[in-house]
Amino acid sequence: MAAAAGYRLDGRKMGRLRLAAQGLAGAPGPAPGAGGTGFASVPDAVRWMTAMQAQDLPAAMWAVGVRVPGAGLNDVRAALNAGTVVRSWPMRGTLHLVPPEDLGWVLELTADKLTRSIAARFRELDITWRDIEKSRDAALARISAGGPVSRTDLFKEFEAAGQPTQGQRGIHLLGTLCRHGWLVQGPLAGNQQLLVAFDDWIPVSRRLSRPEAVAEFLLRYLRSHGPATVRDFAWWTQIPLTEVRAALAGIRSQLVPLEFGGTEYWLSPETASLLDSGIPGGRSLLLLPGFDEFLLGYQDRSLVLPPEYADRIVPGGNGVFKKTVVAGGEVIGTWARAATGPGKNPGAGVVPEPFDRTKPLGPAATAAFNKAAGRYEAFLAG
16 A cells, blocks of 8 residues: 555644554554554553653653553553563663563664764763773672662762762763663662663563664554654664665565655554544544653654744753643643642642643533543552
């Protein structure tokens, strides 16, 4: 199926196709990309997405929860505690949730380039490979003797081994040990994750050749995020575009091309079939967390976010993405939990912040917003 003509597409419809691919829109069912809403379990959601932005852990937990009908916060915590979902730095120097069996080959694919890209920062921090080895040995000895360790206590071990941790030196040492597959973030202690030995926490880890890895990563990305471009994927992973294009040649028979606005997009056959059967989500309203893959999973976000409102999502370009209200496949505003405390109504709940303050949500949209807010509150309580 070459879905390039005969369809009257616009940005909202493209956004709704992405909602369907990500399991966020459609008739109830377990088939993301074919009009189904959601996944059967927390690990299923993360496995389908392959990697989900997770530098803000509470936001990442809701990003999973909104894709798993009936899931509560404790279900996501349980997956992290059991190691059926792991959190590490697989790409772009940013934390993501990843299926444990895939983390090893993803790190092998992406770690070296990231290490080269931060070489100047390592020189500024006076970090050598010998320093990394000393930190690794200290960390693994501490974990072998005492089990999972907090970041604070691990940094004390670094210091005792002659490795200063001030001025971001500690976090760069930790990130390097995780990127090279010696450590990984494991069970939760309150709202913080403890560090564990990679091989102990992930006993079964797939290994792929580099061409196999690029091809699988690209296929899974386009199936879970499509319609998307090869440039979106190259940005998302920081894999060179020449490698990405070579990988596409081997998997394109498993995908469908879609031309929109003079650009070639790729998506799964299941998602493409919605062009014939009807794209779901036209009346949907979702409350997505900050840093959600629906927005951050693409280099070009203009399909779903009007460029004139981009600074409303990342005020001042500070890199902190606000929570978004998505209606019918388009980001129409942000949302927040109402402030509580002295003089505040503790039951005020969740409030919308539309981009256009002169056009508040109408009755139907307000009802949909309240329903979505109720689901969020239920998730937090679950």
